[in-house]
Amino acid sequence: MAQILQYLANGLVFSSIIILGSIGLSLVYSIADFANFAHGDTMTLGAYGALVAFGVFGGLGGTVLGLPIGFFIALAVGMALAAVVAVLTHILVYKPLDTDSIGLLITSIGVAFVYRAVLQASFGTDFLQYDIRRSGPIPVLLDTLDVAVTQRDVAIIVSAAVLVVALHLLLQRTTLGRKMRATADNPDLARVSGIRTDRVILVMWVVGSALAAAGGVFLALYSQLDPRIGFNILLVVFAAVILGGIGSVYGAMLGGLLIGMLHELTPLLGDIGLPISNAYAPAVAFVIMVAVLLVRPRGIAGDMT
């Protein structure tokens, strides 16, 4: 029982990271209408941005959930950096392009290479870390529930939740969400209705890549930082988005949760006696994903038509 709880806890942390990545990807997917393969590297970019900023602000006193205040400032800087880069990329690369969504997809592969090249050139390929001490499992939880959860885990989950709620409010409480969906649905008609689609798209890039950056920072905080972390996780993030139903931000959250959990729950299969080794964990996640798609061909939150 404690074992399952532990797997669930691991899954929750991992899911939080995946969710941040997948919401951003889903936003871009639905509004700019292409699968953005540079999203993973945007995550990495944000993580490195925060690394540099942490070097500056890391010393700021006080801690929240075991993390120095400076870390949160660095997080914000990383998010801002990713947003700025994404907006610049949009203006310089995507916007002037006269191509379809697959053409954009291919372009985004090119963009991903450029981002990674820059990071690799500036920071090398070796792995790096935020200089924050780990504090080990929270004793209370370990004693009462026999589940090891660190403050850092809690910080990741809480921060992800805060960002997700903020996004939810942004989409629901302002007309922005509706404008985004309208722009995604039919950009010409959106303009006819008076929506300034240019701005909507910029906002989309800002929000999407800032969230991606947050995901990247937490990912780096969780394990470590190298120029490939974002790209390595991109496949999983895509799986989450598609599993959730393309274009549905809430679907992406659900998909992220599911994929993150599946990923961490695979050992359970071994525990209950199935002859499936951990090496097959990604395979199991993918097979389940395909199975879900067969039942719901448009994703969990996608409509059934």
Added chain:
Amino acid sequence: MTDPILTVDGVDSGYGEVQVLDDLSLTLGEGEIACLVGPNGAGKSTVLKTVFGMLEPWTGSVRLGDREIGGMAPEDIVRIGVGYVPQTENVFGSLTIDENLRMGGVARDGGLDEVVAELYDRFPILDDKRTANAKTLSGGQRQVLAFARALVMEPDVLLIDEPSAGLAPNTAKEVFDDVETVNELGTSILMVEQNAREGLGISDRGFVLDQGTVKFEGEADSLLDDPEVSRLYLGGESRR
């Protein structure tokens, strides 16, 4: 004719390199309803798209009152009091009816709730389906929604592309009535209609377009009475 509120003057326009409109001129008087008729592919929709900034005029000018609007962006044109109902793809399929209507009013300063409520009153067909996604609407219901969406802005000038296409006779009558009502409330209307006799019937003036230019223009009634126009463009009798 009253003072022109919309003037299209010597406009060439088209898609990519393909020219569709050829030195086309027409005017819409303040408070008027004018109807554009003509064969398929004559360029009627292209006129509306050019006026509304979806296409940039290659030459010539488009003026709203005295103001040049040729080449202005649609989202800006909306804000100076022009509304447009496209012929196809004219609703947001993945948004609900209510959201569609509200999207029609993003450029409004206020009073959105009131207008929307009023529109539900006027179009009960929509009221029943407020929370349905627009893509589940029948062809005719969709057409009504598209029309209603453009009314949310309460524009001074309304461009409508085939409002009656796909409508049942009774609904078409209602829509034509509504066009007249809106017009009486002060909106000048430029309308494209294949249901030419009905369209001209409620219009003050008419234009017959063929191959990108205006072939005939004049009082709506006189066009209806013109035997040549009838034979070439309007068909035998009223279509409903």
Added chain:
Amino acid sequence: MSTLDVGGYSPREKGVAGLLGALAALLLLAVITGFLAPAYLLYLVGLSAMYMLLSMGLNVQWGYGGMINFSVAAFFGLGAYGTALLTASGSPISGGVSPIVALFGGLGLAAVLAVIIGYPTLKLRDDYLAIASLGLAEVVRIFILNESQWTAGSAGLTGIPLFFSDWPVLGDLTYPYVFNVGGTSLFYMSQSVVTSALNVVLVTVIVAAVYLFLRRIHQSPWGRVLRTIRTDEDLAETLGKNTFAFKMQAFVIGSLIMALAGVFYSHLVLFVSPQDLQPITTFYVWVAVILGGTGSDRGAMLGGFTIVAIQQGTRFMTDTGALPIGAAPLRLMLVGLLIIFIVRLRPEGILPPERELIWPDSLGGGRNE
């Protein structure tokens, strides 16, 4: 699309052909002047041809039928593993089979997998198919990686023979091979040159055969139905076309062509490992198809060539750079920028399809505009 020059060649095609001709001449010159070693050039030709096959295969799936298949690497890998497992001396299950027999082994394996992957996933649409196929490709890779009792696992397979190794004359050449005419030896070639030359002959035959086959099935009612499916599957269904069957056919044909590339790769590189199934190959092939011009067979070939040119060309480009940036990131950046620029300059690809999918002979009657 307005200039449909049926049968003839469009200006764009002539331009590209001219450019390719010039490039070929340049390469030849480079070989003659000793600037480029023949064995290396032949290797590059073989590599390009392999990418041409891959992108032609993907083009059948994506370009003809709009199926977003992200399991290119898996089919490539199956072809490679199929033949390697049968022929290689290091094979854990069999080995020693003649490559020509193994060729069909590789293709058979790919065909079976194409049906297994295709059956559930081809019912999905667009991007859902993409991720499902990507997922299943990963399953294949992970399987090969972990089931080492059958596949040799991560160690990979060594001891793969050359394709012509057991052929009468070609298999018994001695090296350096001396080219005799009337008793005087004209020139001689080292083993690597002969081997590469034979590989190039082999792959040229394969590429030509595949191209001719594809051209016929593409510009036909069959190809037309697929294009309809690509834009609107419902429409094709209402017109009585069994869209699933059509998609399955295209999927299997495309997969077989990819597997063919894999078979060739095995006998070119003589070593296969699970690494060869990494998704990165899939991405490169996608880039090739899009850069070449989706839906055009010639475009796909050109795209395959282009991608090798980008990959290998950047090797040389980085030589000259006196930039304050390492070779590897510089090259990565160049590849990225090249992709961006080609899409920018040629949004529809270098050679987009310009022909209607109408049986060419039936338009021949001069009834044309």
Added chain:
Amino acid sequence: SGGAPEDGDGGDGDGGDGGDGESTDSSTDSSSETYTIGMVDSLSGSLSAFGQRNQRGKEIALDDINSVGVGGGELAISQEDDQSTSQGGVSAAQTLVNQEEVPLLIGTVGSGVSTAIHESVVQNTDVVQISQNSTSPNLTNFPDLLRMPPAGKAQAEAISTLLDEDDNESAALAWINNDYGQSVGEAFVDAFDGEIVYNEPHDQGQSSYSSTISSMADTDADAWVFITYQPEFATMSQEAFDLGVTDQAAWYGGDSVKGPKVLESAPEGSLNGMKAVVPSVPQDAENYQGFVSEFEERFGEEPTSWSAYAYDAVVVSALAIEAADEFTGAALSEVVRDVTRPEGEEATTYADAHEILANGGSPSDVDYTGVSGPIDLDENGDPVGLLQVFEVVDHAYESAGFIEG
């Protein structure tokens, strides 16, 4: 100057070339002949962290060699990236062997990639191939594929011995899912007499290995054995700390789990007691100390053993050139083993070895003992390698003795 960006330049006035796909490092006096050999390295892709360290070792080696000279001229290295993939590796080797026609090829990191290069480019030619980093036991099957680090088998056996010595009766083994991990892992399983209660691979480059760690913690193994790379191990050790299971068993590791970065990223004290078996040289050897200080001065950090292997690969190549009659593959392959064999006089630096040869010594008069150890390439192309045991004490590595490979 290697591919790695922050390498900076070698400094002291030689070869000011910046970026290089194929950089030609050379010293200023250029009147004499230049011997160009090839090097395939993982400058990008998943193994690029190794490639980067190799480049540093190579750079120092070139400087050491060219300050003395080789064959009356100087050594240049034509550099290619294998992108950590076999396709990339083969293309890189094709360029070097068939286009630039180098008679000797240093390459490469990944065992699978080295094999691919050997199978498709090098075999049936007389080009000499020396892998700078590949440790897979499988390479032993290719006698003319030489390498600098000892085969992983020796390492696996050494770990097994350590486990026995420390009275561990059961072990949980986590290995990285590639040629290296698989073969070393298998060798360990063969060697270990106790019970193996967990034996699972994991993929490289994952963001989380908590399922692996959780599963290991689920067993009651006395010892946990990690055959994996640094970034993966760093993640695992942190996750183990977060799960509070670091003290559950004694930890052991192969060569590539040890590194300053690992310690740096692990929570203070969490790795205490861990033992790692690392191919190495006696720490106090003079030549190694010189290498370390040179390295630290240039790059601001300690070298890893991988940098040392790359260094020795270059030096051995240079010695072969010096010793051979002519600069051809055939001639080089005749002497390349000899200059490392124990029959001759031990020389611990390039300069010393060069001097023996320059004074008319035959190849077998030299026994180059490099910064990475005695080398002594055998008939299978494997070095004798010395293994060193490190233990983490007070969050620092301490030598706990040597084992001969």
Added chain:
Amino acid sequence: MSEQSLVSDGPILGKEDPVLRAEGLEKRFGGLVATDDASIEVERGTITGLIGPNGAGKSTLFNLVSGFYEPDAGSVAVNGVDVTGKKPHQIADQGMIRTFQTPRKPEGMTVREALLVGPHNQTGESIIPLFTSPDTVEQEERRSLEQAQQMLERFEIGDLATQPATDLSGGQMKLVELARGMMAEPDLLLLDEPVAGVNPVLADKLAGFIEELNEEGITFLIIEHDMNFIMRLADPIIVLNQGSVLVEGPPEAVRSDERVIDAYLGGPSE
């Protein structure tokens, strides 16, 4: 009153030789009942009209009989073969082809290519004959091309044959949609508002064309709001209201039926 008696309450069933027979079809979308126990029969050789207010369920009925929607209840038979629950292409194989109310846009195809997809069971749609009997393929293809060109000329868009099928005006797209359906030469052709947005002069001509095809043996079931068009062509006319058949009868009788006027035609405009 005599006309009134010609109008049947609900559908006329038990026709002699129905090409299409739909019985008790029901389709719900959530709480909404789009078709509710709808039954219709289309007699071979007729042009049957299907009218009814917007949202009455006409298009839904088409979707049900053509296999696009799975009915919640009821059955469909084409040419006497039960096709309930079959895939659209299987139903088309039985000889029934439909068009869409909103025209489909075949991207990347020219107008005539789009038409050439129409003909059913072309030899060249299988791969093997492309190699074994290219002559047959060529002949078929020539014939279809010729037919397509004629069709386009009749529809007054002959000059658009080699234009991209997506660069068309709204009305032109409807024409292409219609022409493609006709190329299939099925037993029964279902047309969903074929002349909505089509110029009235051309619509008159199309009516003549449909009559010709009908004489050649094609049966039609046509949804259309254009009263002139449908009254001229169709007999009988079926009126659908709120998901089920209100009345069925000859055009003039239907036109003067009070219920139809109430639900559909509306009073004279003021």
